[in-house]
Amino acid sequence: MTGLAQAIAGLDVVALARRLIGARLDVEDAGGLIVETEAYAQDDPASHSFRGPTARNAAMFGPAARAYVYRSYGIHLCLNVTAGDGAAVLIRALVPDRGLAAMQARRGSAMLCNGPGRLTQALAVRPEDDGAPLDGPRLRIVLSDPVADLLVGPRIGISRAQDLPWRFGHARAGGFSRPFPR
Incomplete structure (x- = not known):
């Protein structure tokens, strides 16, 4: 079991979504702090894994701490952190602080990482990253101290x-990708 997998072992997907807030996400030359996540459990009708394993969602049924990358609406890639047992956490937004020029060149916009599609484009996440460990040389998540002051709301989209x-x-x-309800 890898370092990240050990650190998140035993967390259910909701606890993992909370734990990833404030963590650092880097993809090669660019990255930042994760500020927004959403949890998706295997028994959740909104989850890609709800109907069981397929070629598309196979990473969700593999080990925890891996990337689950999929194309949304046939256009944008989305990056998730697998929690094992068909569960995953969607990374919705991060505050970029490394590789800003590269991210701006990829996005062609000042709006870099406030939304899952923008985030993956800015970070150059690729379809072939699906299933990759998130503590490897290309994709890396480093946990910080847990963030105590969290906003909580319903999932969107x-x-x-x-x-x-x-x-x-x-x-x-x-x-954030969208404001949280008050």
Whole structure:
């Protein structure tokens, strides 16, 4: 078991989504602090794993602490952290602090990482990153001390199980994909 996998072992997907807030995510030359996540469990009708393993969601049923990368609406890639047993956490936003020029060149916009599609484009996440360990040479997540001051709200951009309060944000940061409800 890798270092990140050991650190998150035993966490359910909701606890993992909370734990990833404030963690550092780097993809080669660019990265920043994770400020927004969403949890998706295997028994969750909004999850890609709800109907069981497929070629598309295989990473969700593999080991924890791996990347689950998929294409959303046939356009944007999304990056998730696997929790094992068909569960994963979507990384919705981060505050970029490394490789800003490279991210701006990739995005062609000042809006870099406030949304899962923007984030993956800015960081140059690729489809072939699906299943890669998140403590490897290309993709790396380093946990920080847990963030105590979290925003909690319903997930967004889904049509099922919208009421679950499984979206989390860093209360002292900005750069969210959408505002949290008050």
